[in-house]
Amino acid sequence: MTRIRWQIIRNVAVTFLLTCLVILAILAIGQLTQLLKQVASGQLPLPIVLQLLGLAVPTLLVTVLPLAFFFAVYLVFNNLYRSNEMVAIRSTGTGLIGLLPGVAFVLGVVFCLELALSLSWAPAAQRTLQAESERLANAAAEAMLQPGSFTSLPGGRVIYVGSAIGKNTHRYHEIFLSIAHGKQSDMASAAYGEIIPGSDGGLSLVLIDGQRYLGLPGQNGFKVLSFARYRVMLGSTVANNNQAGGINWDSASLPTLLSHMQDQDRRYAVTELQWRLIWPIALPLLALLAIPLAYSEPRGGGRAAGMLLGVLLLLAINNILIYFKEHMMSGKMPLYPGFFWVVLFIGVIAFYTFWRRNRDLGLLPVLFRQGVS
Secondary structure (H helix, E strand, O other), rough: HHHHHHHHHHHHHHHHHHHHHHHHHHHHHHHHHHHHHHHOOOOOOHHHHHHHHHHHHHHHHHHHHHHHHHHHHHHHHHHHHHHHHHHHHOOOOHHHHHHHHHHHHHHHHHHHHHHHHHHHHHHHHHHHHHHHHHHHHHHHHHHHHHEEEEEEEOOOOEEEEEEEOOOOOOEHHHEEEEEOOOOOEEEEEEEEEEEEEEOOOOOEEEEEEEEEEOOOOOOOOOOEEEEEEEEOOOOOOOOOOEEEOOOEEOOOOOHHHHOOOOOOOHHHHHHHHHHHHHHHHHHHHHHHHHHHHOOOOOOOOOHHHHHHHHHHHHHHHHHHHHHHHHHHHHHOOOOOOOOOOHHHHHHHHHHHHHHHHOOOOOOOOHHHHHHHH
């Protein structure tokens, strides 16, 4: 391998690592802010924040790696253009195609890492994160129940518990419960209740021998219902838009997705699998697109124009992918070719712009550039 290619490998690898750290730090700050909000509301203890943030890193890296590699290739080739090194390289008879093996070497490593993150590591970390967050939220909800006082829980619920039955027990006398349903009133009282862990890891309060009051007394529709057992979830009850058939598809394992490829949940499994494969497949195309966008005159202006165009294109691609995913999950779009229309779109733009730049042509034909000017 020539010295030029080794230089490309070294520069792309170093720039990629630095860019990856910067983007990951920015996204981690946003994630940390969300966790601190939960700490402030009493849902999470402060010492566990760093552990949860670490579990969120693999999911963040799925987005960070393609962005970081795109910017790394862009910055390296932009520096080659601006420092006249590209002119010297072209004078040796080496064109842009001759520089691709150096980029491809680093691309192979990043591709394998992105594929492993998308298919396995990130979903596994997300499952652990969800289980840990739910466990902590349930523990916090249980700890908030103080005998002889009213307690506000997530979901607009207010609970009063009387004295505890025995020591080191989760049973209480005299339970009162109020649940907000908009303008509707839903209250219940019971002789006693018990906190019971569910098979799914949730935590619930079971009221025994009580009455439930629906509506307001004196108004139409007011009902008083007697019950033997009435169960209420204590932990967080935030709905997941990507959960159907009792499966959280965002964090489902690869064997789970493959096992549902032919049953009634087929559209969810196929959509999620395509969603996880789209960025590893698009990674080489993004690198190819970054090279023509990086072109800059040696004495020209700043490097922001091509980078801004690339950022806008990546944002547009991400929004299109989200739109496709929502409509494929809901059955409004066919599963095939699905996301691969977007891959085709990126590929056409990347190969066309690279072909024109390799021939020392502008990114747009003369007719379009005159029209724009």
